[in-house]
Amino acid sequence: MVALRSHWRLVALLLGSSFLAAAGGDAPIPWPHGQAPTSQAVTEAIEDALGLADRDREEEFRVAVNEADDSEHIFIFQSQIDSHYYDSDWLFRFGDAFFTHEFRPMDGAGNDSLPPLQRVHSALKGGFDTYSCSGCHSVGGADGAGSLTQNAFVFGDGEHFSSANVRNAPTVLGLGFVQLLAEEMTAELVEIRDRAILSAAHHGIPVKFPLHAKDIPFGSIIAYPDGTIDASKVEGVDGDLVVKPFGWKGNVAKLRRFAEEAARIHFGVQSHVLALQWRDNPDYEKLGPGPDWWDPDNDGVQREIEEGVITAAAVYLTMLEIPVMIPPFDSGLRQRWGAGAQVFESIGCANCHRTQLTLQALTYREYPDTTGAPPHEFNILAIGDHPRGTYNVQLFSDLKRHDMGPELADAHDEPRSSIPRSVFLTRPLWGLAESAPYMHDGRATTIPEAILAHGGEAQEARDAFAALDEDAQKDLHVYLLSLSRESRLTVLP
Amino acid sequence: MSITRTCLAITFAIGAAFVAASGCSLEPTPVPGASKGTAKPLGIHTTELDPDLEKQAYRALERDALRREYRFYDAVDPGFLWRSTRIEQADIDARVFGPSELFQMGAQLFNLPFATQMGYGAKDLPRFSRVHNGKRGGPDAIKCAACHWRGGPGGAGDAADNAYIDGDGDTQSSALARNPRSLVGAGIVELLGREMTAELEKTRDAALAKARATGKPVREKLVAKGVSFGEIEMRPDGSSDATDLQGIDADLVVKPFGWKGRFGSIRDIVEEELLIHHGLQSTYMVAHGSPERIGTFGGTDPDGDGIRDEITEGQVTALTLFVAMQEVPITTMPTFTDHMAMLNKGDQLFTSLGCDVCHVRSLPLESTKYVLTNRTGGPPTEVDLATDGVEPRISSSVPGTLRAYLYSDLKRHDMGEALADERTENGIRRSLFMTPPLWGILRSRPYLHDARAQTLQLAILAHGGEAQAARDAYAALSEDDKATVRVFLTTLVRARRLDVP
Numbered sequence: 001m002v003a004l005r006s007h008w009r010l011v012a013l014l015l016g017s018s019f020l021a022a023a024g025g026d027a028p029i030p031w032p033h034g035q036a037p038t039s040q041a042v043t044e045a046i047e048d049a050l051g052l053a054d055r056d057r058e059e060e061f062r063v064a065v066n067e068a069d070d071s072e073h074i075f076i077f078q079s080q081i082d083s084h085y086y087d088s089d090w091l092f093r094f095g096d097a098f099f100t101h102e103f104r105p106m107d108g109a110g111n112d113s114l115p116p117l118q119r120v121h122s123a124l125k126g127g128f129d130t131y132s133c134s135g136c137h138s139v140g141g142a143d144g145a146g147s148l149t150q151n152a153f154v155f156g157d158g159e160h161f162s163s164a165n166v167r168n169a170p171t172v173l174g175l176g177f178v179q180l181l182a183e184e185m186t187a188e189l190v191e192i193r194d195r196a197i198l199s200a201a202h203h204g205i206p207v208k209f210p211l212h213a214k215d216i217p218f219g220s221i222i223a224y225p226d227g228t229i230d231a232s233k234v235e236g237v238d239g240d241l242v243v244k245p246f247g248w249k250g251n252v253a254k255l256r257r258f259a260e261e262a263a264r265i266h267f268g269v270q271s272h273v274l275a276l277q278w279r280d281n282p283d284y285e286k287l288g289p290g291p292d293w294w295d296p297d298n299d300g301v302q303r304e305i306e307e308g309v310i311t312a313a314a315v316y317l318t319m320l321e322i323p324v325m326i327p328p329f330d331s332g333l334r335q336r337w338g339a340g341a342q343v344f345e346s347i348g349c350a351n352c353h354r355t356q357l358t359l360q361a362l363t364y365r366e367y368p369d370t371t372g373a374p375p376h377e378f379n380i381l382a383i384g385d386h387p388r389g390t391y392n393v394q395l396f397s398d399l400k401r402h403d404m405g406p407e408l409a410d411a412h413d414e415p416r417s418s419i420p421r422s423v424f425l426t427r428p429l430w431g432l433a434e435s436a437p438y439m440h441d442g443r444a445t446t447i448p449e450a451i452l453a454h455g456g457e458a459q460e461a462r463d464a465f466a467a468l469d470e471d472a473q474k475d476l477h478v479y480l481l482s483l484s485r486e487s488r489l490t491v492l493p
Numbered sequence: 494m495s496i497t498r499t500c501l502a503i504t505f506a507i508g509a510a511f512v513a514a515s516g517c518s519l520e521p522t523p524v525p526g527a528s529k530g531t532a533k534p535l536g537i538h539t540t541e542l543d544p545d546l547e548k549q550a551y552r553a554l555e556r557d558a559l560r561r562e563y564r565f566y567d568a569v570d571p572g573f574l575w576r577s578t579r580i581e582q583a584d585i586d587a588r589v590f591g592p593s594e595l596f597q598m599g600a601q602l603f604n605l606p607f608a609t610q611m612g613y614g615a616k617d618l619p620r621f622s623r624v625h626n627g628k629r630g631g632p633d634a635i636k637c638a639a640c641h642w643r644g645g646p647g648g649a650g651d652a653a654d655n656a657y658i659d660g661d662g663d664t665q666s667s668a669l670a671r672n673p674r675s676l677v678g679a680g681i682v683e684l685l686g687r688e689m690t691a692e693l694e695k696t697r698d699a700a701l702a703k704a705r706a707t708g709k710p711v712r713e714k715l716v717a718k719g720v721s722f723g724e725i726e727m728r729p730d731g732s733s734d735a736t737d738l739q740g741i742d743a744d745l746v747v748k749p750f751g752w753k754g755r756f757g758s759i760r761d762i763v764e765e766e767l768l769i770h771h772g773l774q775s776t777y778m779v780a781h782g783s784p785e786r787i788g789t790f791g792g793t794d795p796d797g798d799g800i801r802d803e804i805t806e807g808q809v810t811a812l813t814l815f816v817a818m819q820e821v822p823i824t825t826m827p828t829f830t831d832h833m834a835m836l837n838k839g840d841q842l843f844t845s846l847g848c849d850v851c852h853v854r855s856l857p858l859e860s861t862k863y864v865l866t867n868r869t870g871g872p873p874t875e876v877d878l879a880t881d882g883v884e885p886r887i888s889s890s891v892p893g894t895l896r897a898y899l900y901s902d903l904k905r906h907d908m909g910e911a912l913a914d915e916r917t918e919n920g921i922r923r924s925l926f927m928t929p930p931l932w933g934i935l936r937s938r939p940y941l942h943d944a945r946a947q948t949l950q951l952a953i954l955a956h957g958g959e960a961q962a963a964r965d966a967y968a969a970l971s972e973d974d975k976a977t978v979r980v981f982l983t984t985l986v987r988a989r990r991l992d993v994p
Contacts, residue, residue, distance in 0.1 A: 029555045030562035042550050061832045064983040065976045067948055102947045116945055117652055119665050131947050135651035138642050141994040147639035150653045161623050162663050328565040436606060437635060445606050445635050477568040487557045489550055492990045493644040493936045
C-alpha cells in the first residue's frame with residue numbers, strides 16, 4: 001500500500017476553552033494537555049485524515065489495475081533531487097511511499113540464495129523477514145515501534161533462533177533531530193582532536209585532551225607531535241570520534257545508511273549505491289555472489305532502490321513528528337509526575353538518559369552519495385509534521401555507548417564489529433509509553449521491568465531505583481509514562 | 494505520596510464516577526446487585542461507529558484520552574488494568590453487564606500487555622520463544638493486539654508476525670508458519686458453521702433412522718447451505734462409513750477457524766491462542782487439557798508458574814464475545830469511471846473462472862443470535878450480532894432474509910503440493926486448508942497461510958490442487974482481464990473508522 005500523505009496539521013495543541021464531557025457520563029474527559037481540542041482543530045484533522053484515506057483508496061484501485069503502479073512511487077533519481085525538481089514535501093511523499101511499500105519479487109525483494117520469508121538472518125546477508133518498513137513499526141501508531149513478535153533475529157545461521165542476536169524495532173519518530181545532534185557532537189569531538197594535534201605539534205610533546213560534546217564526556221585523546229593520535233582512552237564512541245546514534249549498538253551515523261541497510265537485511269532489496277560499491281570492491285558475504293555488479297544478489301532485478309529513494313527516506317524520517325511529553329490529567333497524578341521527574345534526576349537515570357540536548361543550528365542537510373551535488377537542506381523546525389519542538393530536543397539520551405553488564409549482553413559477537421556484546425547506545429526515551437516492549441530484545445514488558453534489567457554502568461542507578469520506597473518507584477513510572485506521542489486522528493484502516 | 498492520597502486527589506479533581514473506575518480501593522465496596530469482581534468497562538473501546546464524522550472523531554479522541562489516563566492509574570495501582578478484565582462468569586450469568594460492556598472488557602483483555610504476575614509464560618518454557626515448543630506453544634507475544642493490527646482493530650498480522658507453531662522451540666523449519674488472520678466477521682462465520690453442522694447432522698440422523706427402519710445401510714449426500722460435503726453411509730447398528738466425506742471431519746462439525754479448519758467455535762480458538770501465544774491457561778483448560786498442551790506440573794497450576802486461575806471463565810466469555818462481535822466487512826466502489834467500468838467484468842470473471850466454487854460469494858444465515866453455552870452450569874450468554882456487534886453489522890437488504898457475503902464455503906480443500914505444509918497439523922493432511930473468507934481481504938495483506946503472497950495476483954497464482962483449474966484460467970487471461978478480477982477483489986474492504994491508533 002502506498003500512502004500519499006502530505007503533512008498532518010496539529011490537533012492537540014490547538015486548544016479550545018470548551019470542556020467536553022464523555023458520552024453518557026458526568027466525569028470530564030482527561031484530555032491530553034488538559035483541554036479538549038477545538039471544533040475547528042478536529043474538523044481540520046478529519047479533513048486531513050479523510051483526504052489521505054481517499055487518496056490511498058484511489059491508489060489501491062490503480063495498483064489493482066497495474067501492480068507495477070505501486071513501484072512508481074518509490075522511483076526517484078538522485079539527479080532529480082540535485083536539480084531541485086522536488087521540494088521537501090515531495091521527498092516526504094516518496095519517503096512515505098518507501099516506508100509503506102511492500103516489496104515484491106518484481107522490486108527485487110528476496111535473494112536467490114535465500115528461501116522465502118527467512119525469519120532468522122543469515123550472517124551478514126540478512127534475512128527476508130518481512131515486506132515493508134511499516135510491517136514492523138506498527139506499535140503506537142504509524143512509524144512506531146515493533147512488537148515482540150516483530151523482533152528481528154540478526155547475524156544468525158538462517159535457521160536457529162538461538163544462533164542470532166535479537167533486535168526489537170524502535171520507533172522512528174524524530175530521527176532527523178537525532179542525526180543533527182550527533183553531527184554537532186561529532187564536530188565538537190573532531191575539533192578537540194584537531195586542537196590536540198596542533199597543540200602537540202606546536203609544543204613538540206604528546207598532549208592529552210579531554211573529550212566532551214554537549215557537556216557529555218567521551219574520555220580523552222592523546223595527540224603526538226608527528227600528528228598521530230592514541231584513541232585508546234576514548235569512551236562511548238569509536239576511535240573515529242563519529243557519534244553514531246542509530247542501531248541499538250550505535251553503529252550507524254546517517255539515516256540514509258540506516259534505511260538502506262534495513263531494506264537490504266529485511267527485504268533483500270539492494271540500493272544502487274551498494275551495487276556501485278560492489279563493482280569497486282565486491283563484498284560477496286554481505287551483498288551476494290554477483291556475477292554482475294549491477295545485481296549483486298543475482299535475483300534478476302537491478303537498481304532495486306535508487307539513490308534518490310534513500311535520500312527521500314532520510315528526508316521523510318527527518319520530517320516526521322517528534323515524540324512529546326503528555327503528563328497526566330488528574331491533579332493527584334500530576335503531583336506524582338512532578339515527583340517522578342525529580343526521582344529521575346536524583347537516582348541517576350539522567351546521567352545517561354540526558355533529559356535534553358540543545359541544537360546549535362537548525363539546518364538539516366541530506367548529502368547525496370555519488371553525485372557530488374550540494375545537499376538537500378531545510379530548517380528542521382520549520383519543515384515537516386507537527387509537533388516539531390524547539391532547539392532543546394527532549395531526547396532522554398546522551399547518544400553515547402555504555403556497558404550494560406553481562407545480563408543484557410548479546411548472545412553472540414557481531415561480525416565485522418568491535419563493539420563488545422554488553423555495549424549499547426543509550427536508547428532515547430522519548431515516545432517511551434507508546435513503544436513497549438522495551439530493551440534491545442524486547443525482554444521487558446513494563447517500564448519497571450526495563451529499569452530493573454539495567455546493569456553495568458547503569459547498575460548503580462538501577463539499584464537506587466530498587467531501593468526506593470514503592471511510592472517513589474510509582475512516581476517515576478508515572479513520569480516515564482508521560483513520554484509519549486500526540487494523539488493522531490487517523491482513518492483506519 | 495501514598496495511594497490513598499492519590500485517590501483523594503482523584504476524587505477531588507474528577508468526581509466519584511471516575512474513582513469507581515479507578516480501582517484505587519483495593520477492596521471494592523460491595524454494591525448490592527453490582528459486580529462481585531474487579532471487572533470494569535473503561536470506555537476505551539466501543540462497538541459504535543457514529544455516522545456523524547465529528548462525533549466519531551471526538552469519541553475517538555476521548556477514548557484515547559481515557560486510555561492514556563488509565564495507563565497512569567495502572568502505574569500507581571499496579572494490576573489495575575488487568576483487574577479491570579477479571580470478570581466473573583457469575584456476574585455475566587447474573588446479567589450485571591450488557592453486551593457492549595462485555596465487549597469492552599474483552600477488548601481491554603485483547604489490548605492488555607500480559608505480565609508474568611498475570612500468569613504469562615510457564616515455569617518450564619523460555620520467557621519468549623519465537624518457535625513454539627510443540628503443543629505447549631511459545632510464548633511468543635505479550636498481547637493479542639500485537640499480531641492483530643493491520644487493517645484496523647482486530648486486524649491481521651504482518652509477515653513478521655507469523656507464528657511458528659508446533660515446532661522444536663528453536664528451528665524455523667521445524668515449525669508450521671501461520672499468518673495471523675483478521676478477526677472480522679468471526680461471529681457470523683461461527684453462526685454459519687453451526688447452522689451448517691446442524692444441517693449435516695439432520696441429514697445423518699435421518700439416514701440413520703432410515704437405516705434402522707429398513708435394516709440396510711443408507712447412503713446420503715451431505716449438503717449444507719448448498720455446499721456439498723460428499724456422502725455418508727449410515728448402518729443400522731449406528732456405525733458409519735465416512736470415506737466419501739469431503740472437506741469435513743467424520744464428526745460432521747464445520748470448523749471454520751484456523752488456517753486448517755481446526756476449531757468450530759471462537760471460544761475454543763481463543764483458549765488455544767491464549768495458551769500457545771501467552772502461556773495463559775483458562776480455568777476450563779486446566780481442568781480439561783492434556784499435559785501435552787498445558788504442562789505436566791498437574792493440579793490447578795499445570796504450567797508451574799505459581800499463578801492459578803490465570804484466565805477466568807468470565808474472561809474467556811468476554812474475549813469470545815469480543816471476537817464474535819467484530820465488525821462485518823463491506824464493499825466500497827471505485828471513484829474513477831475507468832475503474833468502475835472494469836468492475837462488472839471482474840465480477841463476472843470471478844464466477845466464470847471458477848473462483849466462487851470455493852470462495853462462495855454468500856451463504857444464507859438463519860439467525861444472528863450468538864448464543865454461548867455456559868460451561869459452569871449457568872444460563873447461556875446471548876448477544877444479537879445484528880444489533881449488539883461492532884458497526885457495521887450484518888443487515889438484510891430484503892426483509893426476512895439474511896445473507897453473509899463472506900466468499901467462503903467453510904470447507905477444507907486440497908490446495909496442492911506447492912502450498913502444502915512440510916507435515917500435518919493435528920492430523921489434517923499437509924495440503925488441506927479451510928477456504929479463507931475473502932471479505933475485507935484488501936485489509937489483510939499479506940496473503941495465504943504463511944504470508945507468502947504480497948499481492949492479490951501472487952496469491953491467486955499460488956493456488957493449486959482443487960483450485961488449479963481456476964488458477965490456470967486466471968493465468969490464461971489477458972492482462973486487461975486479469976486486472977478486472979483484481980479491481981473486483983479490491984472492493985472487499987472494511988468500513989472507514991476515524992480512530993487514534
